[in-house]
Amino acid sequence: MGYLIESVYFLTAALFIIGLKRMSHPTTARSGIVWAGYGMVLATVISFIHPQIQAGTGNYLLMVVAIAIGGAIAWYGAKKVAMTAMPQMIAIYNGMGGGAAAAIAAVELLKDHGDKATAPPTFILVMAVAGALIGAVSFSGSVVAFGKLQELKFFKDDAKFRFTGQQKVNAAIFLAAAVLGLVIAISHSSSGALITIFFLLALAFGAMMALPIGGADMPVVISLFNAFTGLAVALEGYVLGNSAMIIAGIIVGSSGTLLTLMMAKAMNRSVSNVLFSNWAALGSGEAQAVTGSLKAMEPSDAAVQMAYASKVIIVPGYGMAVAQAQHKIWEMCKLLIERGATVKFAIHPVAGRMPGHMNVLLAEAGVPYDLIFDMEEINEEFPTADVALVIGANDVVNPAARNDKSSPIYGMPILNVDHAKNVQVIKRGKGVGFAGIENALFFADNTRMVYGDAQKVAAGLIQGIKDLG
Amino acid sequence: MEIMKQVVEFFSPIYILMLAGFLGYEIISKVPVILHTPLMSGTNFVHGIVLVGAMVALGQAETGLEKFIGFLAVLLGAGNAVGGYFVTERMLEMFKSSKGQEK
Numbered sequence: 001m002g003y004l005i006e007s008v009y010f011l012t013a014a015l016f017i018i019g020l021k022r023m024s025h026p027t028t029a030r031s032g033i034v035w036a037g038y039g040m041v042l043a044t045v046i047s048f049i050h051p052q053i054q055a056g057t058g059n060y061l062l063m064v065v066a067i068a069i070g071g072a073i074a075w076y077g078a079k080k081v082a083m084t085a086m087p088q089m090i091a092i093y094n095g096m097g098g099g100a101a102a103a104i105a106a107v108e109l110l111k112d113h114g115d116k117a118t119a120p121p122t123f124i125l126v127m128a129v130a131g132a133l134i135g136a137v138s139f140s141g142s143v144v145a146f147g148k149l150q151e152l153k154f155f156k157d158d159a160k161f162r163f164t165g166q167q168k169v170n171a172a173i174f175l176a177a178a179v180l181g182l183v184i185a186i187s188h189s190s191s192g193a194l195i196t197i198f199f200l201l202a203l204a205f206g207a208m209m210a211l212p213i214g215g216a217d218m219p220v221v222i223s224l225f226n227a228f229t230g231l232a233v234a235l236e237g238y239v240l241g242n243s244a245m246i247i248a249g250i251i252v253g254s255s256g257t258l259l260t261l262m263m264a265k266a267m268n269r270s271v272s273n274v275l276f277s278n279w280a281a282l283g284s285g286e287a288q289a290v291t292g293s294l295k296a297m298e299p300s301d302a303a304v305q306m307a308y309a310s311k312v313i314i315v316p317g318y319g320m321a322v323a324q325a326q327h328k329i330w331e332m333c334k335l336l337i338e339r340g341a342t343v344k345f346a347i348h349p350v351a352g353r354m355p356g357h358m359n360v361l362l363a364e365a366g367v368p369y370d371l372i373f374d375m376e377e378i379n380e381e382f383p384t385a386d387v388a389l390v391i392g393a394n395d396v397v398n399p400a401a402r403n404d405k406s407s408p409i410y411g412m413p414i415l416n417v418d419h420a421k422n423v424q425v426i427k428r429g430k431g432v433g434f435a436g437i438e439n440a441l442f443f444a445d446n447t448r449m450v451y452g453d454a455q456k457v458a459a460g461l462i463q464g465i466k467d468l469g
Numbered sequence: 470m471e472i473m474k475q476v477v478e479f480f481s482p483i484y485i486l487m488l489a490g491f492l493g494y495e496i497i498s499k500v501p502v503i504l505h506t507p508l509m510s511g512t513n514f515v516h517g518i519v520l521v522g523a524m525v526a527l528g529q530a531e532t533g534l535e536k537f538i539g540f541l542a543v544l545l546g547a548g549n550a551v552g553g554y555f556v557t558e559r560m561l562e563m564f565k566s567s568k569g570q571e572k
Contacts, residue, residue: 009521016515017492023511023561024500030561033511037554040517044550047521053528059536063527066543067520074552078559089556090510093517097549100519103542107526107535192534226513233519238482240522246482247489248518254493255512259505347503356506363563369503 001051008046009244015039016248020255026369043244052240070096083364084321087357088149091222094229095142098135101232105132106199108239112190119188124239129181131235133202138228140206145222148210161211167276170208177201209275217274219350219357220263224271227256263350292443299457302424302450303464306332309386309422311342313378315415316358317351319392319428320454326365328458329391333367335465345371346378348396348415379416388420390441391454392427398439423447426457510557517550 019036022028044067047053048060074093081089105128147155180198183189213221230252237245264271306312314333320326333343345367351358359372382388390397397417400407417423418441425442427449441447450457500508523546527539 012518016518017496020496020508020511020515023508023557024496024504026501026504029504029507030558033514033554033557033561036511036515037558040514040520040550040554043518043521044524047524050525050528052525056529057531059527059530059539062536062540063524063543066527066540067547070544070547071551074548074550075555078552078555081556083559086506086510086556086560089552090506090513093549093552093556094513096545096552097513097516097519100523100542100546100549103538103545104519104522104526106538107530107542110532110535110538223509226509226516229519230512230516233516233522234486236519236522240525242522242525243482243485245518245522246485248515250486250489251493251496252512252516254490255497256493256509258494258497259509259512263505356503356509359503360506360560360563363503363560366563372503374501374503 001049001054005046005050006243008042009242012039012043012244013247015042016251020251082324083361084324085150086360087219087222088146091142091145091149091218091225094222094226095139095146098138098142098225098229098232101135101229101236102132102139102199102202104236105129105135105239106195108236109184109195110190110192120239122186122188125185125188126182127235128239129185129198131232131239132199133177133181134228134235135232136199136202137206137209138225138232140203141210141228142206142222142225144207144210145218145225148213149218155211166208166212170205173201173205173208177205213274220260220271220274223256223260223263224275227253227260230254230256292440292445294442294449295447297424297448297450299450299452299460300464300467302448302457303461304468305422305424305448306336306387306389306461307339307465307468309336309341311385311387312336312344313382313385313388313417313420314343314345315351315388315390315393315397315417316345316347316362317391317393317396319426321352321357321361322392323454323456325391325454325458326361326367328455328462330362330365330367332458332462332465335462339465343371344373344378344381346373346375346415348375348393349413351393351396375413375415382416382419383421385420387422387424388417390417390423390425391458394427394439397441399441400439417441418444418447421446424450426450426452426454428453507557507560510553510560514550514553514557517546517553520546520550522546 016036016039019032019039022032022035078089108128144155177198180194180201184194184198210221230249234246234249234253237249260271264274314329320329336343345362347358362372363369395409397415398409399418401409401412401414404410423441423444423446425447442449497508520543523542527543530536530539
């Protein structure tokens with residue numbers, strides 16, 4: 001039986017690797033998740049006859065009920081949620097994985113390890129404790145991240161969770177959890193009280209870590225927790241002697257870490273910077289005063305400018321996601337393409353709430369991915385664009401990042417929208433972006449502000465272009 | 470020879486750790502930005518394999534408390550796997566090329 005189980009786990013690991021490989025290319029991405037899915041189904045089904053389960057108490061009924069409940073809730077949630085809410089769904093499913101890893105560790109630790117003959121070696125228990133700590137942090141942190149992105153009232157104000165000496169308090173909680181965990185592992189204790197306190201400390205640390213972090217930094221944090229869960233799964237896999245869990249967990253751990261670093265780099269911040277400080281503390285001195293005035297434009301006039309442009313670059317931002325404007329925007333672009341214009345989409349790496357967030361929304365609207373360009377690919381093309389249309393993006397197009405050393409976002413790579421011949425900015429109001437700073441682009445001579453909800457403005461643009469015939 | 474066998478048994482998971490670590494790094498280092506969110510969601514699904522471990526933990530549970538925690542582990546693990554799959558699939562379903570759907 002052992003050979004059968006191991007062969008299936010081997011196959012599962014191979015399917016996961018092939019699946020992830022296919023997911024990393026647009027044309028094969030769709031089939032990639034299906035390959036990985038087959039791997040998961042195989043591993044789950046074969047685990048029902050796992051020797052470790054058959055030697056134990058079984059609990060098959062509980063197992064099937066738990067899978068049915070957990071699966072049904074997650075299936076319903078994943079099918080129903082709007083595309084704009086995807087980031088928080090990833091956060092919550094990731095948290096569930098972390099919680100599961102922590103719970104596995106709890107079951108292992110609660111077993112009586114007093115008998116030296118049958119007890120697992122101490123280093124295995126240390127692994128179990130480490131996995132429990134990381135998994136629990138990922139669980140509570142992801143729940144907080146979910147709450148923030150879902151804009152639940154309790155989590156809305158980041159500032160109220162910031163207090164002086166916070167980092168010291170967090171460090172103390174973490175140290176207490178780590179030391180207590182080591183004590184449990186080394187003393188082979190199965191005391192319910194100690195284990196409960198250990199888990200409470202770990203959960204508290206995860207929540208405390210995520211609470212003061214602002215919404216704009218959430219992608220980095222979710223990605224980090226994703227890597228954490230992978231690591232926790234791998235550690236628990238080591239404890240259980242389960243090679244499928246080790247391989248899958250470590251792959252997620254390492255790829256998640258790299259993804260986190262890439263995201264932080266795109267925002268010109270280090271990961272520690274995201275975790276341990278906030279925007280306000282970053283700027284050194286007063287930002288340069290912005291001169292000029294905001295020049296408003298009606299959608300009908302904007303449509304005329306758009307209709308006679310031969311090259312248009314669209315720069316979507318979080319405002320497009322909020323207004324669900326991607327369908328209208330693409331409808332407008334199709335009109336422009338029919339009129340013979342070249343239309344391209346420029347995506348900043350951190351536009352929206354997650355890397356690739358905008359790509360997903362544009363893909364949902366049916367925009368072919370070969371019209372969508374990364375920042376490096378398109379930045380040189382802005383001077384040749386007749387119109388650059390910015391939809392609800394702010395900090396990622398702020399020229400202060402290039403030329404104002406005192407600006408908190410100085411040094412962040414941006415899209416060179418200000419180099420375009422004409423710039424139109426669709427914006428809900430006159431407020432500032434996440435970073436809370438004025439944007440010189442909006443005051444430039446060749447910039448026109450089109451105020452309003454992105455979807456309504458896009459509808460106005462479509463009408464205006466159609467009226468021109 | 471017995472000692473060699475033990476050493477190999479001790480080290481083989483560590484080799485797996487190292488190789489899998491490099492593999493994860495390699496897979497994501499070539500991925501275009503447009504696939505970052507789906508791929509993050511995909512890796513999120515892959516660590517849903519924790520479900521298998523949760524099943525083993527529940528299967529071995531003896532006391533009521535262990536059973537309860539094991540039940541919770543399976544429930545959460547199943548949520549991770551199922552939710553991760555369908556979210557990723559929904560995202561990837563939408564990727565189309567202007568040159569028509571390539572297989």
